[in-house]
Amino acid sequence: xxxxxxxxxxxxxxxxxxxxxxxxxxxxxxxxxxxxxxxxxxxxxxxxxxxxxxxxxxxxxxxxxxxxxxxxxxxxxxxxxxxxxxxxxxxx
Amino acid sequence: xxxxxxxxxxxxxxxxxxxxxxxxxxxxxxxxxxxxxxxxxxxxxxxxxxxxxxxxxxxxxxxxxxxxxxxxxxxxxxxxxxxxxxxxxxxxxxxxxxxxxxxxxxxxxxxxxxxxxxxxxxxxxxxxxxxxxxxxxxxxxxxxxxxxxxxxxxxxxxxxxxxxxxxxxxxxxxxxxxxxxxxxxxxxxxxxxxxxxxxxxxxxxxxxxxxxxxxxxxxxxxxxxxxxxxxxxxxxxxxxxxxxxxxxxxxxxxxxxxxxxxxxxxxxxxxxxxxxxxxxxxxxxxxxxxxxxxxxxxxxxxxxxxxxxxxxxxxxxxxxxxxxxxxxxxxxxxxxxxxxxxxxxxxxxxxxxxxxxxxxxxxxxxxxxxxxxxxxxxxxxxxxxxxxxxxxx
Numbered sequence: 100x101x102x103x104x105x106x107x108x109x110x111x112x113x114x115x116x117x118x119x120x121x122x123x124x125x126x127x128x129x130x131x132x133x134x135x136x137x138x139x140x141x142x143x144x145x146x147x148x149x150x151x152x153x154x155x156x157x158x159x160x161x162x163x164x165x166x167x168x169x170x171x172x173x174x175x176x177x178x179x180x181x182x183x184x185x186x187x188x189x190x191x
Numbered sequence: 192x193x194x195x196x197x198x199x200x201x202x203x204x205x206x207x208x209x210x211x212x213x214x215x216x217x218x219x220x221x222x223x224x225x226x227x228x229x230x231x232x233x234x235x236x237x238x239x240x241x242x243x244x245x246x247x248x249x250x251x252x253x254x255x256x257x258x259x260x261x262x263x264x265x266x267x268x269x270x271x272x273x274x275x276x277x278x279x280x281x282x283x284x285x286x287x288x289x290x291x292x293x294x295x296x297x298x299x300x301x302x303x304x305x306x307x308x309x310x311x312x313x314x315x316x317x318x319x320x321x322x323x324x325x326x327x328x329x330x331x332x333x334x335x336x337x338x339x340x341x342x343x344x345x346x347x348x349x350x351x352x353x354x355x356x357x358x359x360x361x362x363x364x365x366x367x368x369x370x371x372x373x374x375x376x377x378x379x380x381x382x383x384x385x386x387x388x389x390x391x392x393x394x395x396x397x398x399x400x401x402x403x404x405x406x407x408x409x410x411x412x413x414x415x416x417x418x419x420x421x422x423x424x425x426x427x428x429x430x431x432x433x434x435x436x437x438x439x440x441x442x443x444x445x446x447x448x449x450x451x452x453x454x455x456x457x458x459x460x461x462x463x464x465x466x467x468x469x470x471x472x473x474x475x476x477x478x479x480x481x482x483x484x485x486x487x488x489x490x491x492x493x494x495x496x497x498x499x500x501x502x503x504x505x506x507x508x509x510x511x512x513x514x515x516x517x518x519x520x521x522x523x524x525x526x527x528x529x530x531x532x533x534x535x536x537x538x539x540x541x542x543x544x545x546x547x548x549x550x551x552x553x554x555x556x557x558x559x560x561x562x563x564x565x566x567x568x569x570x571x572x573x574x575x576x577x578x579x580x581x582x583x584x
Contacts, residue, residue, distance in 0.1 A: 129255075132252070132255075132295070133252055136295065138272065138297075168442065
């Protein structure tokens with residue numbers, strides 16, 4: 100799974116994109132809300148993330164935040180996939 | 192239309208509708224509700240058939256929705272993520288009333304006498320109390336904590352005997368009891384420093400103990416509702432201290448936790464185990480290894496079996512524990528994303544919500560085989576009207 104990163108452009112294949120959207124909605128949504136408006140975890144809407152850098156968000160998603168309920172996703176998401184998700188989150 | 196004709200048609204219509212309601216006469220005891228989280232709809236189902244009866248739509252964001260029932264089992268109250276509170280008439284397949292009472296909510300409870308509905312909210316953090324009949328607001332209990340008056344997210348709301356609601360403040364590490372003998376002016380009793388990040392809580396089925404699961408440290412916080420003045424005690428404070436904590440991709444739910452005879456079955460947090468606790472001395476008697484992070488750990492009503500579902504990425508499986516030997520006897524593969532399990536009132540069958548397969552599956556609990564499936568749109572929760580008679584919900 101981790102090898103998918105070898106696809107040159109950092110845009111995941113369409114099927115993968117669908118899978119990632121599904122993951123975002125349901126599995127991230129379990130804590131951040133189906134519409135990402137927040138739940139046990141904070142809202143992930145564009146305005147909530149506006150003042151957070153990509154680097155910070157990448158680190159948060161890949162490695163989680165120890166001591167909080169935010170788990171690491173690096174066994175399931177490559178860096179490219181995570182960056183794609185971050186771009187998706189920033190889209191209004 | 193000519194008024195004479197109009198009267199005639201009106202009479203005919205009235206006749207027809209009474210005729211219909213006669214053919215559809217239904218008892219409330221074998222009804223249930225299936226939440227379709229993405230569509231924001233629910234299906235009303237018959238649990239004896241098993242079959243779908245109707246669908247009610249436009250209920251808002253139903254991710255993480257939960258349901259309680261009026262004591263006559265006629266109405267279901269649905270608590271949505273978006274702060275919506277909907278009252279549904281199960282006998283007439285209609286939405287009786289819907290209000291949006293907060294920005295972001297998590298669950299609710301109905302009082303022992305069936306008169307009050309309490310809802311726990313994330314934003315603004317607190318509990319609100321409504322009339323079960325009219326859904327009019329009766330009281331607001333903001334979960335204020337700390338020096339600067341911040342509001343905490345509220346989790347683990349339960350109804351306790353003697354006109355009390357009990358709930359937990361996730362951000363404040365506190366448990367509160369609200370005495371609602373005078374519902375307009377709830378009297379609050381607070382318990383502080385109960386343990387770090389209590390993420391959910393439940394009342395044991397006998398209504399005596401309120402237990403909050405802790406995410407930020409090991410063990411559980413326990414409050415004896417028969418003598419709350421004795422304070423909060425810690426259960427299993429050393430559990431898993433030296434084991435590596437595995438990532439948790441979905442918080443376990445405690446409402447499914449169950450006692451079976453002398454034992455309490457509890458999902459471990461950050462360990463792929465179900466913990467068995469002896470209710471007499473609150474000691475751990477066994478750690479049962481399972482395939483993933485347990486989410487719901489639910490006993491069949493007779494206590495003979497415990498069914499366990501799991502967090503991502505193991506949520507395509509369900510395991511069955513035989514309580515006689517305290518070991519897993521079967522691993523089922525119902526399909527992708529099994530989110531919830533509900534037993535029929537006496538437990539001969541269990542219904543599973545399999546989100547990514549768009550179906551509800553019914554299993555015979557004796558043979559552990561599938562007996563029926565019902566189509567449902569991204570089902571995430573199943574609630575049967577027999578909950579009306581359970582303490583704590």
